[in-house]
Amino acid sequence: MNAFLALIGRDLRLAIRQGSAVGTALGFYLVAVSIIPLGLGPDLNLLSRIAPGILWISFLLSAVLSVDALFQEDRDDGSLDALFIGPLPAELIAASKSLAHWVTTCLPLIVITPLAGLLLNIEPASLPKLLAALLAGTAGISFVAGAGAALTLGLRKGALLLPLLILPLFTPFLIFGVGAMAASPGAFEQSILLLFALSVFSVAAMPFAAALALRLGLE
Amino acid sequence: MSGLSEPQSTGLWRIAALANPSAFMRLSGKFLPWLAALTAILFAAGLTMAFRAPPDYQQGETVRIMFIHVPAAWLSMACYSLIAISSAGYLIWRHPLADVSAKAAAPIGATFTLLALITGSLWGKPMWGAYWVWDARLTSVLILFFLYLGLIALRQAIDEPGRAGRAAAILSLIGAVNIPIIKFSVNWWNTLHQPASVIRAGGPTIHPALLMPLLVMAIAFTVLFIALHMKAMRAEILRRRCEAMIAIHVRGDGRQAQPDGTAVSHV
Numbered sequence: 390m391n392a393f394l395a396l397i398g399r400d401l402r403l404a405i406r407q408g409s410a411v412g413t414a415l416g417f418y419l420v421a422v423s424i425i426p427l428g429l430g431p432d433l434n435l436l437s438r439i440a441p442g443i444l445w446i447s448f449l450l451s452a453v454l455s456v457d458a459l460f461q462e463d464r465d466d467g468s469l470d471a472l473f474i475g476p477l478p479a480e481l482i483a484a485s486k487s488l489a490h491w492v493t494t495c496l497p498l499i500v501i502t503p504l505a506g507l508l509l510n511i512e513p514a515s516l517p518k519l520l521a522a523l524l525a526g527t528a529g530i531s532f533v534a535g536a537g538a539a540l541t542l543g544l545r546k547g548a549l550l551l552p553l554l555i556l557p558l559f560t561p562f563l564i565f566g567v568g569a570m571a572a573s574p575g576a577f578e579q580s581i582l583l584l585f586a587l588s589v590f591s592v593a594a595m596p597f598a599a600a601l602a603l604r605l606g607l608e
Numbered sequence: 609m610s611g612l613s614e615p616q617s618t619g620l621w622r623i624a625a626l627a628n629p630s631a632f633m634r635l636s637g638k639f640l641p642w643l644a645a646l647t648a649i650l651f652a653a654g655l656t657m658a659f660r661a662p663p664d665y666q667q668g669e670t671v672r673i674m675f676i677h678v679p680a681a682w683l684s685m686a687c688y689s690l691i692a693i694s695s696a697g698y699l700i701w702r703h704p705l706a707d708v709s710a711k712a713a714a715p716i717g718a719t720f721t722l723l724a725l726i727t728g729s730l731w732g733k734p735m736w737g738a739y740w741v742w743d744a745r746l747t748s749v750l751i752l753f754f755l756y757l758g759l760i761a762l763r764q765a766i767d768e769p770g771r772a773g774r775a776a777a778i779l780s781l782i783g784a785v786n787i788p789i790i791k792f793s794v795n796w797w798n799t800l801h802q803p804a805s806v807i808r809a810g811g812p813t814i815h816p817a818l819l820m821p822l823l824v825m826a827i828a829f830t831v832l833f834i835a836l837h838m839k840a841m842r843a844e845i846l847r848r849r850c851e852a853m854i855a856i857h858v859r860g861d862g863r864q865a866q867p868d869g870t871a872v873s874h875v
Binding site: 536540541544545546547550553554556557558560561564565568583587590594595598601602605608 | 699751754755757758761762765766771774775778779781782783785786789790792793794796797
């Protein structure tokens with residue numbers, strides 16, 4: 390457990406002191422959100438109606454594109470090999486990486502979401518719902534993306550391949566995430582519970598797939 | 609693997625004997641012509657029945673698309689199940705033939721999925737008035753198609769065959785676990801977003817006059833799939849043997865490739 394916490398602490402410190410990766414993800418998120426009205430026209434009613442969908446899609450894209458480097462640096466400088474020799478099982482290494490991704494990328498993205506929602510004229514009443522849905526669902530997103538990053542580790546076309554592999558798997562997250570905004574009674578509670586279920590399932594299952602893929606990548 | 613060859617585990621022994629590449633080549637070489645002939649006969653019968661079937665009272669002549677569409681859709685799912693089972697077999701036992709099976713099945717499955725999508729949208733035009741509606745079934749088959757594309761792309765992105773096979777196996781198991789969840793979520797999404805504006809035609813049951821050709825066509829498609837899969841597996845095994853022979857030739861040492869291709873498979 391100590392090793393697990395130490396590994397997370399190391400990733401958090403690296404993220405804070407380097408900073409560039411988090412900044413890039415945030416910048417990408419804001420650009421993706423603000424380029425969509427340019428294509429759709431400045432109709433505020435339309436934008437406020439589709440704002441949750443745009444925010445979720447931009448969020449997923451930012452998460453996928455930022456996860457590409459999850460294991461890359463550690464593999465390049467050899468620290469991933471060192472970690473594998475250490476006492477921590479590969480599954481926990483993968484889990485700690487995904488958790489660190491959630492804390493360093495998804496949480497800042499959630500924090501900045503009200504600002505992005507402002508650009509899209511999102512209804513103030515639906516903003517807390519959206520934030521709750523993001524909090525419930527994005528842990529699962531980080532863990533699914535972590536497995537994808539482990540699979541494409543060290544591939545030449547990895548950056549392009551990863552979204553192709555991972556985005557179809559995000560379908561349920563997107564559907565329930567946007568479904569939480571629906572006006573029908575009970576839709577919010579139901580969606581949030583399903584998002585939690587998805588997250589719990591991904592957190593439990595995906596580290597095993599990621600560990601298999603990492604062992605393969607380090608051979 | 610030596611743990612499996614205990615005398616009492618004769619069942620596993622028999623499976624292992626069938627899974628030997630050269631035994632597979634011998635057996636499949638015998639079966640394949642018969643399978644191809646059976647496919648041709650079944651398709652001749654199925655297509656004749658399909659064209660002689662009476663038109664549906666609601667859908668008219670377009671119902672004949674069903675005889676292609678439904679078997680293709682069923683095979684698109686059956687093929688993914690086969691890939692998932694093969695992948696599990698490869699990851700657990702590292703058996704090369706399981707990898708060959710998974711690799712050979714992916715493009716065939718993707719083709720059947722594409723066929724189901726195309727025939728579905730051709731059927732949708734007269735029925736729904738649009739080539740594409742975000743119907744729950746269409747959507748989940750489309751996502752299945754993307755999963756197939758991802759599998760093929762991942763395999764192509766890795767040069768080393770053994771690594772490529774295991775990476776694709778891991779991905780296909782992730783996909784297999786997620787497919788039921790995706791299917792459920794898409795159904796949920798469709799009922800949420802789509803009120804009863806699109807009324808699905810088609811009665812509660814299929815008339816026997818339409819059911820019989822459908823069944824024959826489903827069997828024909830299944831046998832076609834088995835034949836194609838067997839042929840693709842044979843091609844893949846031969847390709848790996850060629851690669852191994854080239855590698856041995858280039859290396860220039862006197863070692864012989866084993867005639868059953870086992871030296872080839874553990875790259």
